[in-house]
Amino acid sequence: MQHNDTQPGKAIGVAVADNPLGPFKDARGSALITDAATPAPYGWNDIDPTVLIDDDGTAWLAWGNPVLYLAKLKSNMTELDGPIEKIALPNYTEGPWLSKRKGMYYMTYASMAHQGLAEHLSYATAPSPRGPWTYQGTLTGTAKNSYTIHAGVIDDFKGQSYLVYHNGALTLPDGETGAGARRSVTMEYLYYDADGRMWPVTQTEAGISAPPKPPTGKVPALADPGRSDPRVAVQQFAQGYPETWPGSPALASVTRPFEQAPEPVGFHRDGGGASRLVQTFVPRADIALGRLSLYAGDGHGTDATRSLRLSLRDVEAGTELLGAGEGLAIAYRPQGAGLLSFDFSAHPPVVLKSGHRYALALQGEKDALTINLRASRSDVYADGEASLDDRPLKDREGRPMDFAFALYAR
Template structure:
């Protein structure tokens, strides 16, 4: 099992991409006290490979300027029933524990196939994480999606009444209420209709309004994903699309939102395909995490975000 060495490297925010010594994707921020943790997939595609995401890495900061790299926190095969693919994840704190929801490839020898959602758990944000269930929380056969990778990109929200909800999906957006044990469902899986939804949902709340950011695709604008968002008066909906947060990522047809409020400011994490590391140029399977400030107008609408090289260094 991957462990979490502390203080392997430290670096200063020098603008975007934020992480520059390796390719990273699918950023997922978590705020615990005065520290923001950032979980990412490690892109290691070579040559013409589309994806080869081998492990999940953790970073942290107390000021968005100085960052610490904590190393890998888990690998797909730490789930005994999984074979590969450290796809998008989110760590969620509840009841003093840290629940790691993520998408992996189910090992066909275990009696299933396609993408599945696993759950790991730890007693602190850096692990060690262990499989909390011993099997998938959601497997490909549990939903009627159009392909074998429709059960990906989990995001979790715990409401003020203590009830927790899991959202996920590719092509179709699914949600279900989690039971108190955080590894089973307290209600049925249901589908949410959102215009142009592709993947990468991310749920948060601000001033009594619930927001659902997601990777969208409007074919009239081209074949690349953009980040759109919807709002609702309740975590269970109804969800209404409000508009686009930001356009497509440079040199990558995928984009993935991760949003957090930290020390009074809101931040949007995403990835681009502009970073060259060694002899490996950026691109589809070699992406790089970036971050911008996220702002709202007086009515609570998210203002459009320009993707910049300066990132959070800009005022």
């Protein structure tokens, strides 16, 4: 719900009844979660709660858009029991569903909407609600006549598991058709392989009215991302939703990445795709380049059809400084919003000169869903600018934007 005038943003409450059909009443007299408990550059982040009561009786609450939050509940189910944590999952948008099966935890969630697509369903697995979470890919695609698709999972009911979701497929007797805000509930059979991975679900009109057809074998593995250039060591997901840059950067475009750079931008940006995401910068002192960190995440990663190359050019000289003038090939596995870092210890020395203008770039396939960088909502870095294929990067109101990055000296 939208909270009252005393606090901005969305809020989550608790209702209680003696019967699942109600009547329900407010169990607290106040919200359980408010925007003040989850500081973020989003006013809608406290939505879509899901609750799992674990085998030991512990109740877990997960929620959020576009940040996934997790917390324990006390046994009374009306109070939090400990701190709120952020869980960064690849392509996460909203609508989480937390479940457990045969000792493994599953987070099934609406994905891809913050990349400008209609929602898909993706999922991840973990040995604990706190992780570490392993991204398992897409469970099913977009829903008919509905921008959104949210999940519910029923496991092993009389030996069969089910995926419940919504679409906009039904038409009312008066002829009114379904749509994103006129949704209908549907259900499909859900299957797991021997390793506990979910088989991708094909949406059908018949749903569970048709006999089940269990698949055989194992779910196909995610695509191999390939290999990065040996002259750079790629470290993925060193820190999810980074509040600050670790260590002491020699240069950074923002000081508080999570707060100052909330917008995902990729090669498929609305209004025209691009094959080159660029941020220019000007060092105020010489920097012997040791490491680069980007605030990035999401996408389908690299494979045989989706490449990624890291470039660093001296703008005035027009020369490429990485990979003997050709840039560096990067292998990228999907990660949640966090740090993507590159260590240049094995690369020939690169010294960035004070006062020179440089262009840091990721090059990829135009319109491919390879990766997203996090960008600002305003011109937070005065000494440079972001661009897509030489077009200045601006928000919908025409304000300049910057990508969040940090450089470290050797």
